[in-house]
Amino acid sequence: xxxxxxxxxxxxxxxxxxxxxxxxxxxxxxxxxxxxxxxxxxxxxxxxxxxxxxxxxxxxxxxxxxxxxxxxxxxxxxxxxxxxxxxxxxxxxxxxxxxxxxxxxxxxxxxxxxxxxxxxxxxxxxxxxxxxxxxxxxxxxxxxxxxxxxxxxxxxxxxxxxxxxxxxxxxxxxxxxxxxxxxxxxxxxxxxxxxxxxxxxxxxxxxxxxxxxxxxxxxxxxxxxxxxxxxxxxx
Amino acid sequence: xxxxxxxxxxxxxxxxxxxxxxxxxxxxxxxxxxxxxxxxxxxxxxxxxxxxxxxxxxxxxxxxxxxxxxxxxxxxxxxxxxxxxxxxxxxxxxxxxxxxxxxxxxxxxxxxxxxxxxxxxxxxxxxxxxxxxxxxxxxxxxxxxxxxxxxxxxxxxxxxxxxxxxxxxxxxxxxxxxxxxxxxxxxxxxxxxxxxxxxxxxxxxxxxxxxxxxxxxxxxxxxxxxxxxxxxxxxxxxxxxxxxxxxxxxxxxxxxxxxxxxxxxxxxxxxxxxxxxxxxxxxxxxxxxxxxxxxxxxx
Numbered sequence: 001x002x003x004x005x006x007x008x009x010x011x012x013x014x015x016x017x018x019x020x021x022x023x024x025x026x027x028x029x030x031x032x033x034x035x036x037x038x039x040x041x042x043x044x045x046x047x048x049x050x051x052x053x054x055x056x057x058x059x060x061x062x063x064x065x066x067x068x069x070x071x072x073x074x075x076x077x078x079x080x081x082x083x084x085x086x087x088x089x090x091x092x093x094x095x096x097x098x099x100x101x102x103x104x105x106x107x108x109x110x111x112x113x114x115x116x117x118x119x120x121x122x123x124x125x126x127x128x129x130x131x132x133x134x135x136x137x138x139x140x141x142x143x144x145x146x147x148x149x150x151x152x153x154x155x156x157x158x159x160x161x162x163x164x165x166x167x168x169x170x171x172x173x174x175x176x177x178x179x180x181x182x183x184x185x186x187x188x189x190x191x192x193x194x195x196x197x198x199x200x201x202x203x204x205x206x207x208x209x210x211x212x213x214x215x216x217x218x219x220x221x222x223x224x225x226x227x228x229x230x231x232x233x234x235x
Numbered sequence: 236x237x238x239x240x241x242x243x244x245x246x247x248x249x250x251x252x253x254x255x256x257x258x259x260x261x262x263x264x265x266x267x268x269x270x271x272x273x274x275x276x277x278x279x280x281x282x283x284x285x286x287x288x289x290x291x292x293x294x295x296x297x298x299x300x301x302x303x304x305x306x307x308x309x310x311x312x313x314x315x316x317x318x319x320x321x322x323x324x325x326x327x328x329x330x331x332x333x334x335x336x337x338x339x340x341x342x343x344x345x346x347x348x349x350x351x352x353x354x355x356x357x358x359x360x361x362x363x364x365x366x367x368x369x370x371x372x373x374x375x376x377x378x379x380x381x382x383x384x385x386x387x388x389x390x391x392x393x394x395x396x397x398x399x400x401x402x403x404x405x406x407x408x409x410x411x412x413x414x415x416x417x418x419x420x421x422x423x424x425x426x427x428x429x430x431x432x433x434x435x436x437x438x439x440x441x442x443x444x445x446x447x448x449x450x451x452x453x454x455x456x457x458x459x460x461x462x463x464x465x466x467x468x469x470x471x472x473x474x475x476x477x478x479x480x481x482x483x484x485x486x487x488x489x490x491x492x493x494x495x496x497x498x499x500x501x502x503x504x505x506x507x508x509x510x511x512x513x514x515x516x517x518x519x520x521x522x523x524x525x526x527x528x529x530x531x532x533x534x
Binding site (some may be wrong): 004006028029032033035036037070071073074077078081084085088090097100101104105108109111112117120130132133135136137138139140141142143144146147148150151152154155168171172173175176177178179180181182183184186187189190191193194197204 | 239240241242245248259260263266267272273275276277278279280281282283284286287288290291292293294295296303312320321323324325327328330331332334337338339396397398399402419420423424426427428430431432435
Protein backbone atom coordinates (compact mmCIF):
# COMPACT_ATOMS: atom_id res chain seq x y z
CA UNK A 1 0.00 0.00 0.00
CA UNK A 2 2.14 2.85 -1.25
CA UNK A 3 -0.51 5.29 -2.29
CA UNK A 4 0.77 7.94 0.07
CA UNK A 5 4.36 9.11 -0.16
CA UNK A 6 4.86 9.02 3.62
CA UNK A 7 3.85 5.35 3.57
CA UNK A 8 6.76 4.73 1.23
CA UNK A 9 9.14 6.81 3.38
CA UNK A 10 8.12 4.98 6.54
CA UNK A 11 9.42 1.64 5.23
CA UNK A 12 13.09 2.64 5.72
CA UNK A 13 15.65 1.03 8.04
CA UNK A 14 17.44 4.06 9.52
CA UNK A 15 18.23 4.47 13.26
CA UNK A 16 15.23 6.80 13.48
CA UNK A 17 12.92 4.28 11.76
CA UNK A 18 13.91 1.54 14.22
CA UNK A 19 13.29 3.62 17.37
CA UNK A 20 10.27 2.55 19.39
CA UNK A 21 7.23 4.46 18.05
CA UNK A 22 6.21 5.41 21.61
CA UNK A 23 9.56 7.18 22.08
CA UNK A 24 9.03 9.11 18.83
CA UNK A 25 5.49 10.15 19.81
CA UNK A 26 6.70 11.42 23.19
CA UNK A 27 9.53 13.39 21.58
CA UNK A 28 7.10 14.88 19.05
CA UNK A 29 4.78 16.01 21.84
CA UNK A 30 7.67 17.63 23.76
CA UNK A 31 8.79 19.33 20.54
CA UNK A 32 5.33 20.66 19.71
CA UNK A 33 4.62 21.92 23.24
CA UNK A 34 8.02 23.60 23.55
CA UNK A 35 7.50 25.22 20.16
CA UNK A 36 3.96 26.33 21.00
CA UNK A 37 5.15 28.10 24.14
CA UNK A 38 8.18 29.73 22.47
CA UNK A 39 7.82 33.49 22.31
CA UNK A 40 8.02 35.36 19.06
CA UNK A 41 11.48 36.88 19.59
CA UNK A 42 13.27 33.76 20.87
CA UNK A 43 14.95 33.14 17.53
CA UNK A 44 17.82 31.15 19.07
CA UNK A 45 15.31 28.56 20.27
CA UNK A 46 13.65 28.48 16.86
CA UNK A 47 17.02 27.94 15.14
CA UNK A 48 17.89 25.10 17.54
CA UNK A 49 14.47 23.49 16.94
CA UNK A 50 14.96 23.74 13.18
CA UNK A 51 18.45 22.21 13.51
CA UNK A 52 17.05 19.28 15.52
CA UNK A 53 14.47 18.64 12.79
CA UNK A 54 17.05 18.90 9.99
CA UNK A 55 19.38 16.43 11.66
CA UNK A 56 16.41 14.12 12.16
CA UNK A 57 15.58 14.24 8.45
CA UNK A 58 19.21 13.55 7.48
CA UNK A 59 19.55 10.75 10.05
CA UNK A 60 16.36 9.11 8.77
CA UNK A 61 17.61 9.31 5.17
CA UNK A 62 14.40 10.99 3.99
CA UNK A 63 14.59 13.26 0.93
CA UNK A 64 15.03 16.72 2.57
CA UNK A 65 13.69 18.73 -0.37
CA UNK A 66 10.69 16.45 -0.87
CA UNK A 67 9.79 16.61 2.82
CA UNK A 68 10.23 20.38 3.10
CA UNK A 69 8.15 20.95 -0.04
CA UNK A 70 5.42 18.67 1.26
CA UNK A 71 5.34 20.54 4.56
CA UNK A 72 4.97 23.79 2.59
CA UNK A 73 1.31 22.85 2.07
CA UNK A 74 0.65 24.70 5.31
CA UNK A 75 2.17 27.97 4.02
CA UNK A 76 -0.78 29.50 2.11
CA UNK A 77 -2.90 29.38 5.27
CA UNK A 78 -0.26 30.61 7.70
CA UNK A 79 1.08 33.21 5.26
CA UNK A 80 -2.40 34.74 5.01
CA UNK A 81 -2.66 35.09 8.76
CA UNK A 82 0.99 36.17 8.93
CA UNK A 83 0.27 38.96 6.44
CA UNK A 84 -2.71 40.16 8.49
CA UNK A 85 -0.67 40.15 11.70
CA UNK A 86 2.15 41.98 9.93
CA UNK A 87 -0.23 44.63 8.62
CA UNK A 88 -1.50 45.04 12.17
CA UNK A 89 2.07 46.15 12.98
CA UNK A 90 3.33 43.01 14.72
CA UNK A 91 6.18 41.87 12.47
CA UNK A 92 7.84 39.55 15.01
CA UNK A 93 4.65 37.76 15.72
CA UNK A 94 3.86 37.36 12.01
CA UNK A 95 7.26 35.82 11.33
CA UNK A 96 6.97 33.54 14.36
CA UNK A 97 3.49 32.38 13.32
CA UNK A 98 4.68 31.30 9.87
CA UNK A 99 7.93 29.80 11.14
CA UNK A 100 6.39 27.92 14.05
CA UNK A 101 3.49 26.44 12.10
CA UNK A 102 5.93 25.30 9.38
CA UNK A 103 8.30 23.69 11.90
CA UNK A 104 5.37 21.89 13.57
CA UNK A 105 4.29 20.46 10.22
CA UNK A 106 7.84 19.27 9.43
CA UNK A 107 8.00 17.59 12.86
CA UNK A 108 4.74 15.69 12.29
CA UNK A 109 5.94 14.65 8.81
CA UNK A 110 9.19 13.39 10.34
CA UNK A 111 7.19 11.16 12.72
CA UNK A 112 4.86 9.68 10.09
CA UNK A 113 7.70 9.48 7.56
CA UNK A 114 9.71 7.21 9.88
CA UNK A 115 6.88 5.14 11.41
CA UNK A 116 4.48 2.90 9.47
CA UNK A 117 0.88 3.71 10.43
CA UNK A 118 0.06 0.31 12.03
CA UNK A 119 3.02 0.74 14.40
CA UNK A 120 2.09 4.36 15.09
CA UNK A 121 -1.46 3.33 16.00
CA UNK A 122 -0.16 0.43 18.11
CA UNK A 123 1.99 2.91 20.03
CA UNK A 124 -0.95 5.26 20.49
CA UNK A 125 -2.99 2.41 21.95
CA UNK A 126 -0.10 1.57 24.27
CA UNK A 127 -0.04 5.23 25.35
CA UNK A 128 -3.71 5.16 26.32
CA UNK A 129 -5.79 5.90 23.18
CA UNK A 130 -9.08 3.94 23.45
CA UNK A 131 -9.07 0.68 21.48
CA UNK A 132 -12.24 1.64 19.58
CA UNK A 133 -10.57 4.70 18.05
CA UNK A 134 -7.42 2.78 17.12
CA UNK A 135 -9.48 0.03 15.43
CA UNK A 136 -11.54 2.66 13.62
CA UNK A 137 -8.40 4.41 12.36
CA UNK A 138 -6.97 1.11 11.12
CA UNK A 139 -10.10 0.22 9.16
CA UNK A 140 -10.45 3.77 7.89
CA UNK A 141 -6.89 3.95 6.58
CA UNK A 142 -7.01 0.44 5.11
CA UNK A 143 -10.14 1.18 3.05
CA UNK A 144 -9.46 4.85 2.32
CA UNK A 145 -7.77 4.10 -1.00
CA UNK A 146 -10.24 1.38 -1.97
CA UNK A 147 -13.26 3.65 -1.50
CA UNK A 148 -11.47 6.64 -3.07
CA UNK A 149 -10.80 4.56 -6.16
CA UNK A 150 -14.48 3.69 -6.30
CA UNK A 151 -15.37 7.37 -6.03
CA UNK A 152 -12.98 8.02 -8.92
CA UNK A 153 -14.72 5.34 -11.01
CA UNK A 154 -18.13 6.87 -10.26
CA UNK A 155 -16.84 10.27 -11.32
CA UNK A 156 -15.43 8.97 -14.59
CA UNK A 157 -18.64 7.04 -15.30
CA UNK A 158 -20.75 10.15 -14.69
CA UNK A 159 -18.51 12.21 -16.99
CA UNK A 160 -18.76 9.53 -19.69
CA UNK A 161 -22.53 9.51 -19.52
CA UNK A 162 -23.21 13.23 -19.39
CA UNK A 163 -19.96 15.10 -19.89
CA UNK A 164 -19.99 18.45 -18.21
CA UNK A 165 -23.15 19.66 -19.91
CA UNK A 166 -26.70 19.65 -18.67
CA UNK A 167 -28.51 21.87 -16.25
CA UNK A 168 -26.87 22.58 -12.91
CA UNK A 169 -29.80 21.15 -11.01
CA UNK A 170 -29.67 17.81 -12.77
CA UNK A 171 -25.88 17.59 -12.37
CA UNK A 172 -26.30 18.31 -8.65
CA UNK A 173 -28.83 15.50 -8.43
CA UNK A 174 -26.55 13.15 -10.34
CA UNK A 175 -23.71 13.87 -7.92
CA UNK A 176 -26.03 13.17 -4.97
CA UNK A 177 -27.02 9.89 -6.59
CA UNK A 178 -23.37 8.94 -7.07
CA UNK A 179 -22.66 9.66 -3.40
CA UNK A 180 -25.66 7.58 -2.32
CA UNK A 181 -24.40 4.67 -4.44
CA UNK A 182 -20.93 5.08 -2.90
CA UNK A 183 -22.52 5.07 0.55
CA UNK A 184 -24.47 1.89 -0.15
CA UNK A 185 -21.44 0.10 -1.65
CA UNK A 186 -19.26 1.07 1.32
CA UNK A 187 -21.96 -0.14 3.69
CA UNK A 188 -22.33 -3.56 2.08
CA UNK A 189 -18.57 -3.88 1.59
CA UNK A 190 -18.08 -3.35 5.33
CA UNK A 191 -20.45 -6.22 6.10
CA UNK A 192 -18.53 -8.49 3.76
CA UNK A 193 -15.19 -7.41 5.21
CA UNK A 194 -16.33 -8.18 8.72
CA UNK A 195 -17.61 -11.65 7.83
CA UNK A 196 -14.36 -12.44 6.00
CA UNK A 197 -12.29 -11.26 8.97
CA UNK A 198 -14.30 -13.38 11.40
CA UNK A 199 -13.83 -16.37 9.09
CA UNK A 200 -10.07 -15.85 9.29
CA UNK A 201 -10.15 -15.71 13.09
CA UNK A 202 -10.15 -11.96 13.83
CA UNK A 203 -10.47 -11.52 17.59
CA UNK A 204 -11.19 -7.82 17.85
CA UNK A 205 -7.62 -6.56 17.79
CA UNK A 206 -4.89 -6.12 15.15
CA UNK A 207 -1.50 -7.43 16.25
CA UNK A 208 1.91 -6.26 15.07
CA UNK A 209 4.19 -8.81 13.39
CA UNK A 210 7.19 -7.74 15.46
CA UNK A 211 6.09 -6.42 18.86
CA UNK A 212 7.27 -3.06 20.16
CA UNK A 213 10.14 -2.98 22.61
CA UNK A 214 11.08 0.16 24.51
CA UNK A 215 14.82 -0.48 24.99
CA UNK A 216 17.60 1.48 26.71
CA UNK A 217 18.47 3.18 23.42
CA UNK A 218 14.89 4.44 23.12
CA UNK A 219 15.02 5.80 26.66
CA UNK A 220 18.30 7.61 25.92
CA UNK A 221 16.88 8.96 22.65
CA UNK A 222 13.73 10.29 24.32
CA UNK A 223 15.57 11.74 27.32
CA UNK A 224 18.39 13.37 25.35
CA UNK A 225 16.24 15.09 22.72
CA UNK A 226 13.58 16.16 25.20
CA UNK A 227 16.29 17.62 27.48
CA UNK A 228 17.93 19.44 24.55
CA UNK A 229 14.63 20.94 23.44
CA UNK A 230 13.62 22.04 26.94
CA UNK A 231 17.08 23.49 27.64
CA UNK A 232 16.96 25.41 24.38
CA UNK A 233 13.61 26.80 25.45
CA UNK A 234 14.53 27.79 29.00
CA UNK A 235 18.06 29.15 28.29
CA UNK B 236 -11.58 24.99 8.91
CA UNK B 237 -8.77 22.75 10.17
CA UNK B 238 -6.78 24.89 12.62
CA UNK B 239 -3.01 24.23 12.35
CA UNK B 240 -0.64 24.23 15.33
CA UNK B 241 0.59 27.53 16.78
CA UNK B 242 -2.50 29.52 15.81
CA UNK B 243 -4.24 28.99 19.14
CA UNK B 244 -2.95 30.25 22.48
CA UNK B 245 -1.70 27.53 24.84
CA UNK B 246 -4.63 27.83 27.31
CA UNK B 247 -7.09 27.56 24.41
CA UNK B 248 -5.72 24.40 22.81
CA UNK B 249 -4.95 22.90 26.22
CA UNK B 250 -8.51 23.39 27.44
CA UNK B 251 -10.04 22.13 24.21
CA UNK B 252 -7.76 19.05 24.17
CA UNK B 253 -8.97 18.21 27.68
CA UNK B 254 -12.63 18.90 26.87
CA UNK B 255 -12.51 16.86 23.64
CA UNK B 256 -10.75 13.94 25.35
CA UNK B 257 -13.52 13.92 27.96
CA UNK B 258 -16.30 14.24 25.39
CA UNK B 259 -14.90 11.47 23.18
CA UNK B 260 -14.39 9.29 26.26
CA UNK B 261 -18.02 9.74 27.28
CA UNK B 262 -19.13 9.04 23.70
CA UNK B 263 -17.15 5.80 23.57
CA UNK B 264 -18.79 4.71 26.81
CA UNK B 265 -22.19 5.67 25.47
CA UNK B 266 -21.63 4.09 22.08
CA UNK B 267 -20.11 0.99 23.67
CA UNK B 268 -23.47 -0.05 25.04
CA UNK B 269 -25.22 -0.23 21.69
CA UNK B 270 -22.11 -0.63 19.54
CA UNK B 271 -20.99 -4.26 19.35
CA UNK B 272 -17.56 -5.02 17.89
CA UNK B 273 -19.30 -6.11 14.70
CA UNK B 274 -20.12 -2.47 13.90
CA UNK B 275 -16.52 -1.23 14.10
CA UNK B 276 -15.51 -2.31 10.55
CA UNK B 277 -18.66 -0.57 9.30
CA UNK B 278 -17.74 2.68 11.06
CA UNK B 279 -14.17 2.53 9.72
CA UNK B 280 -15.36 2.02 6.15
CA UNK B 281 -17.95 4.81 6.55
CA UNK B 282 -15.07 7.07 7.62
CA UNK B 283 -13.27 6.12 4.42
CA UNK B 284 -16.51 6.95 2.57
CA UNK B 285 -16.61 10.48 4.03
CA UNK B 286 -12.97 10.96 2.97
CA UNK B 287 -13.67 9.69 -0.55
CA UNK B 288 -16.88 11.73 -0.82
CA UNK B 289 -14.71 14.84 -1.10
CA UNK B 290 -13.73 13.69 -4.58
CA UNK B 291 -17.31 14.01 -5.87
CA UNK B 292 -17.96 17.62 -6.79
CA UNK B 293 -21.33 19.28 -6.59
CA UNK B 294 -21.85 22.18 -9.01
CA UNK B 295 -23.07 25.18 -7.02
CA UNK B 296 -22.94 27.87 -9.67
CA UNK B 297 -20.53 30.59 -10.79
CA UNK B 298 -18.11 27.89 -11.93
CA UNK B 299 -17.39 26.72 -8.39
CA UNK B 300 -18.18 23.42 -6.74
CA UNK B 301 -18.68 22.17 -3.23
CA UNK B 302 -18.32 18.80 -1.56
CA UNK B 303 -19.82 16.91 1.35
CA UNK B 304 -18.39 17.53 4.85
CA UNK B 305 -20.47 14.72 6.26
CA UNK B 306 -21.14 15.32 9.96
CA UNK B 307 -24.91 15.63 9.62
CA UNK B 308 -25.21 12.81 7.06
CA UNK B 309 -23.30 10.42 9.33
CA UNK B 310 -25.35 11.47 12.38
CA UNK B 311 -28.68 10.61 10.76
CA UNK B 312 -27.47 7.36 9.15
CA UNK B 313 -25.17 5.60 11.63
CA UNK B 314 -26.29 7.54 14.73
CA UNK B 315 -24.84 10.56 16.57
CA UNK B 316 -22.43 8.81 18.96
CA UNK B 317 -20.79 6.63 16.26
CA UNK B 318 -20.69 9.73 14.00
CA UNK B 319 -18.68 11.63 16.65
CA UNK B 320 -16.18 8.75 16.81
CA UNK B 321 -15.89 8.47 13.01
CA UNK B 322 -15.36 12.23 12.60
CA UNK B 323 -12.76 12.20 15.42
CA UNK B 324 -10.86 9.43 13.65
CA UNK B 325 -11.02 11.26 10.33
CA UNK B 326 -9.60 14.42 11.93
CA UNK B 327 -6.81 12.44 13.61
CA UNK B 328 -5.81 10.78 10.31
CA UNK B 329 -5.94 14.15 8.55
CA UNK B 330 -3.70 15.70 11.22
CA UNK B 331 -1.06 12.93 11.19
CA UNK B 332 -1.02 11.51 7.67
CA UNK B 333 -2.12 14.51 5.60
CA UNK B 334 -0.89 17.35 7.87
CA UNK B 335 -4.33 18.92 7.62
CA UNK B 336 -4.81 20.55 11.02
CA UNK B 337 -2.35 20.54 13.92
CA UNK B 338 -1.59 17.76 16.40
CA UNK B 339 -1.86 19.98 19.49
CA UNK B 340 -4.86 21.70 17.89
CA UNK B 341 -6.49 18.29 17.29
CA UNK B 342 -8.63 18.77 20.40
CA UNK B 343 -9.89 22.09 19.09
CA UNK B 344 -10.66 20.63 15.66
CA UNK B 345 -12.36 17.60 17.22
CA UNK B 346 -14.43 19.88 19.43
CA UNK B 347 -15.49 22.12 16.51
CA UNK B 348 -16.19 19.53 13.86
CA UNK B 349 -16.68 16.14 15.52
CA UNK B 350 -18.40 17.08 18.78
CA UNK B 351 -20.20 20.41 18.26
CA UNK B 352 -20.58 19.93 14.49
CA UNK B 353 -22.14 16.46 14.70
CA UNK B 354 -24.39 17.39 17.64
CA UNK B 355 -25.59 20.55 15.90
CA UNK B 356 -26.20 18.44 12.80
CA UNK B 357 -28.18 15.84 14.73
CA UNK B 358 -30.25 18.13 16.94
CA UNK B 359 -32.80 19.29 14.28
CA UNK B 360 -33.20 15.67 13.16
CA UNK B 361 -33.89 14.64 16.74
CA UNK B 362 -36.36 17.44 17.41
CA UNK B 363 -38.09 17.81 14.03
CA UNK B 364 -37.22 14.55 12.28
CA UNK B 365 -40.55 12.86 12.92
CA UNK B 366 -42.74 15.65 11.56
CA UNK B 367 -40.68 17.61 9.02
CA UNK B 368 -37.86 15.30 8.03
CA UNK B 369 -36.63 17.15 4.95
CA UNK B 370 -36.38 20.48 6.73
CA UNK B 371 -34.70 18.83 9.72
CA UNK B 372 -31.98 17.22 7.59
CA UNK B 373 -31.31 20.39 5.62
CA UNK B 374 -31.08 22.43 8.84
CA UNK B 375 -28.80 19.80 10.33
CA UNK B 376 -26.32 20.05 7.46
CA UNK B 377 -26.51 23.84 7.57
CA UNK B 378 -25.98 24.10 11.33
CA UNK B 379 -23.15 21.55 11.50
CA UNK B 380 -20.94 23.58 9.16
CA UNK B 381 -21.97 26.97 10.54
CA UNK B 382 -21.35 25.96 14.17
CA UNK B 383 -17.95 24.41 13.36
CA UNK B 384 -16.87 27.45 11.39
CA UNK B 385 -17.93 30.08 13.88
CA UNK B 386 -16.39 28.13 16.78
CA UNK B 387 -13.07 27.97 14.91
CA UNK B 388 -13.26 31.70 14.23
CA UNK B 389 -14.00 32.48 17.89
CA UNK B 390 -11.10 30.32 19.05
CA UNK B 391 -8.72 32.14 16.73
CA UNK B 392 -9.98 35.53 17.90
CA UNK B 393 -9.81 34.63 21.58
CA UNK B 394 -6.22 33.43 21.02
CA UNK B 395 -5.29 36.93 19.94
CA UNK B 396 -4.99 36.31 16.18
CA UNK B 397 -5.63 39.76 14.77
CA UNK B 398 -8.33 39.89 12.16
CA UNK B 399 -9.79 43.09 10.76
CA UNK B 400 -13.55 43.32 10.93
CA UNK B 401 -13.91 42.97 7.16
CA UNK B 402 -12.10 39.64 7.21
CA UNK B 403 -14.29 38.32 10.04
CA UNK B 404 -17.38 39.31 8.06
CA UNK B 405 -16.03 37.69 4.89
CA UNK B 406 -15.22 34.44 6.66
CA UNK B 407 -18.61 34.33 8.34
CA UNK B 408 -20.27 34.93 4.97
CA UNK B 409 -18.22 32.11 3.43
CA UNK B 410 -19.11 29.78 6.29
CA UNK B 411 -22.80 30.59 5.85
CA UNK B 412 -22.57 29.89 2.12
CA UNK B 413 -20.73 26.59 2.70
CA UNK B 414 -23.35 25.74 5.32
CA UNK B 415 -26.16 26.24 2.80
CA UNK B 416 -24.33 24.03 0.30
CA UNK B 417 -23.79 21.34 2.95
CA UNK B 418 -27.49 21.43 3.82
CA UNK B 419 -28.47 21.04 0.16
CA UNK B 420 -25.98 18.20 -0.42
CA UNK B 421 -27.05 16.37 2.75
CA UNK B 422 -30.74 16.46 1.90
CA UNK B 423 -30.26 15.38 -1.72
CA UNK B 424 -27.99 12.48 -0.71
CA UNK B 425 -30.56 11.39 1.89
CA UNK B 426 -33.31 11.52 -0.77
CA UNK B 427 -31.19 9.36 -3.07
CA UNK B 428 -30.43 6.96 -0.20
CA UNK B 429 -34.15 6.62 0.49
CA UNK B 430 -34.62 5.36 -3.06
CA UNK B 431 -31.81 2.78 -2.67
CA UNK B 432 -32.80 1.46 0.75
CA UNK B 433 -35.02 3.38 3.17
CA UNK B 434 -33.37 1.51 6.04
CA UNK B 435 -30.13 3.54 5.67
CA UNK B 436 -31.55 6.64 7.33
CA UNK B 437 -32.50 6.23 10.98
CA UNK B 438 -36.05 6.61 12.18
CA UNK B 439 -35.98 9.58 14.53
CA UNK B 440 -36.98 8.15 17.90
CA UNK B 441 -39.20 9.86 20.43
CA UNK B 442 -37.23 12.12 22.75
CA UNK B 443 -35.14 9.81 24.92
CA UNK B 444 -31.66 10.44 26.28
CA UNK B 445 -31.98 13.99 27.48
CA UNK B 446 -28.22 14.42 27.83
CA UNK B 447 -27.77 14.44 24.09
CA UNK B 448 -30.48 17.02 23.58
CA UNK B 449 -29.00 19.22 26.33
CA UNK B 450 -25.49 18.85 24.87
CA UNK B 451 -26.85 19.68 21.44
CA UNK B 452 -28.58 22.79 22.73
CA UNK B 453 -25.35 23.89 24.42
CA UNK B 454 -23.40 23.39 21.19
CA UNK B 455 -26.03 25.31 19.26
CA UNK B 456 -26.11 28.16 21.76
CA UNK B 457 -22.33 28.37 21.76
CA UNK B 458 -22.27 28.49 17.99
CA UNK B 459 -25.04 31.04 17.75
CA UNK B 460 -23.56 33.25 20.47
CA UNK B 461 -20.15 33.06 18.83
CA UNK B 462 -21.65 33.98 15.48
CA UNK B 463 -23.49 36.98 16.92
CA UNK B 464 -20.57 38.28 18.97
CA UNK B 465 -18.10 37.76 16.17
CA UNK B 466 -20.24 39.48 13.59
CA UNK B 467 -21.05 42.29 16.02
CA UNK B 468 -17.58 43.13 17.16
CA UNK B 469 -14.53 40.91 16.72
CA UNK B 470 -12.71 43.23 19.13
CA UNK B 471 -15.01 42.09 21.93
CA UNK B 472 -13.69 38.55 21.72
CA UNK B 473 -10.09 39.71 21.54
CA UNK B 474 -10.68 41.88 24.60
CA UNK B 475 -12.20 38.88 26.35
CA UNK B 476 -9.06 36.92 25.51
CA UNK B 477 -6.90 39.68 26.95
CA UNK B 478 -9.07 40.05 30.04
CA UNK B 479 -8.76 36.35 30.75
CA UNK B 480 -5.02 36.63 30.21
CA UNK B 481 -5.10 34.19 27.31
CA UNK B 482 -3.59 36.51 24.74
CA UNK B 483 -1.10 39.30 25.24
CA UNK B 484 -1.63 42.47 27.31
CA UNK B 485 -3.91 41.55 30.21
CA UNK B 486 -6.29 44.37 31.06
CA UNK B 487 -6.29 43.86 34.79
CA UNK B 488 -4.85 41.60 37.47
CA UNK B 489 -6.73 38.39 38.19
CA UNK B 490 -5.63 35.78 40.75
CA UNK B 491 -3.85 33.88 38.01
CA UNK B 492 -3.10 36.85 35.80
CA UNK B 493 -0.36 36.20 33.29
CA UNK B 494 -0.65 32.58 34.34
CA UNK B 495 1.71 33.31 37.20
CA UNK B 496 1.71 30.79 40.01
CA UNK B 497 4.34 30.07 42.64
CA UNK B 498 7.64 31.88 42.99
CA UNK B 499 9.60 30.53 40.09
CA UNK B 500 12.53 32.46 38.67
CA UNK B 501 11.61 32.07 35.03
CA UNK B 502 8.47 33.67 33.71
CA UNK B 503 8.06 30.80 31.27
CA UNK B 504 8.09 28.20 34.05
CA UNK B 505 5.55 30.24 35.99
CA UNK B 506 3.23 30.45 33.02
CA UNK B 507 3.66 26.78 32.26
CA UNK B 508 2.88 25.78 35.84
CA UNK B 509 -0.23 27.91 35.97
CA UNK B 510 -1.34 26.58 32.57
CA UNK B 511 -0.79 23.00 33.67
CA UNK B 512 -2.68 23.59 36.92
CA UNK B 513 -5.63 24.93 34.94
CA UNK B 514 -5.43 21.98 32.57
CA UNK B 515 -5.40 19.45 35.42
CA UNK B 516 -8.31 21.25 37.04
CA UNK B 517 -10.39 21.04 33.87
CA UNK B 518 -9.33 17.41 33.32
CA UNK B 519 -10.45 16.57 36.85
CA UNK B 520 -13.77 18.36 36.40
CA UNK B 521 -14.44 16.55 33.12
CA UNK B 522 -13.55 13.16 34.62
CA UNK B 523 -15.76 13.81 37.65
CA UNK B 524 -18.64 14.93 35.43
CA UNK B 525 -18.28 11.90 33.17
CA UNK B 526 -18.20 9.55 36.17
CA UNK B 527 -21.28 11.18 37.64
CA UNK B 528 -23.20 10.80 34.38
CA UNK B 529 -22.07 7.21 33.99
CA UNK B 530 -23.08 6.36 37.58
CA UNK B 531 -26.47 7.97 37.20
CA UNK B 532 -27.09 6.08 33.97
CA UNK B 533 -26.03 2.72 35.38
CA UNK B 534 -28.12 3.23 38.53
